[in-house]
Amino acid sequence: MLSIGKTTVGRALAVLGSSLALLTTFATGNASAHGAVSDPPSRHYGCYQRWASNWQSPEMATQDPMCHQAWQADPSAMWNWNGLLRDGVGGNHQAAVPDGQLCSGGMTQNGRYAALDTPGPWKTVDRPNRFRLNLLDQSSHGADYIRVYVTKQGFDPTRQRLRWSDLELVTQTGRMPTGTTTTVDVNAPGRTGHHVVYTVWQASHLDQAYYFCSDVKFTG
Template sequence: MVALGAAVVALVPSLATAHGYTVAPKSRAVWCKEGEVGNCGQAQYEPQSVEGPKGFPQAGPGDGEICAAGRTEFAQLDDPKKNWPLSEVDAGQEFEFHWHLTASHRTTKWEYFVTKDGWDPNRKLTRADLEQKPFFMEPSDGVVYPPQDTYHTGKLPKNKSGRHLILAVWTVADTPNAFYQCADVNFN
């Protein structure tokens, strides 16, 4: 019985070893990890574990659960009533996106979506709140990204001003999941 229990534990992936979060723009999960925003549930301990089904926007986490990747232990990341700090960015600027990875994954792509003009930050994020297509996509064609800091440079949307939300999606090729990170920004 003990051997069977050990075998089952060995087959279940550990959240503690999973997987990655955005440092730039600074995600809600990182604000929680750093203690800048309180009452964040598991996000304060495991910002790298905000992982849910891939295929966004056609599939993936449901509307209102996007920032938490559809996982109840990260539900606080979807709470629009929290005082989420804003990262200051310039519309149209070249931006260096920065992910901190804590586990290796074969990668399909990295995508960045932004909210539409008129988005209501007092409501939970839905697909209808986001521009239809990502404003930046970095293909990876199955490259394995080991635990490291990963950077790629792309242009932020040029016709944005004021408060918006950027949704970063890291789609991995070696699992049925992707990693979701929401960052609140102010376009100057």
């Protein structure tokens, strides 16, 4: 008969318990959360897409170190990729979201998304200076407006925390109807290399604002 030590069983139960807890968080999070920028992927959405099926893999530490530190800091932030929001901002985004905390939405949800503010070699996707941004709106809330900012040339996402003064507003929409995917055309001329695309989505159903950092490599 095969003998399994108590330590092995204990570890297996601990992993199972952790996984069930995270799945519960994800399930309950969907009830009150709504979406994210899916292309170019926001930091937390990209980490979820790449690693949700293998989030405990040791390979993440070397293959995707920024996602690794984010998963280690708070796995529920990745499972709840659609919940990075603040209520009752009233359009005063710069007051609600201080410098250095833009990617976490001003440490919203009790700092759940704090790891997204960490500078480092976040994975990028290649884009020309004119590109199309896709917002995944799971609950079809629409938008009062969507603002898209891009970091100025010379900003270094691998070393610097993002500040409002590092950004240039390049696109703002008007009111947009409901739909599961909303598309915004973006033009960010004069930029090359690694930049952050920062999106503010003011949803239509409530005074509810979402904040997303996406990492791109502009190819000209």
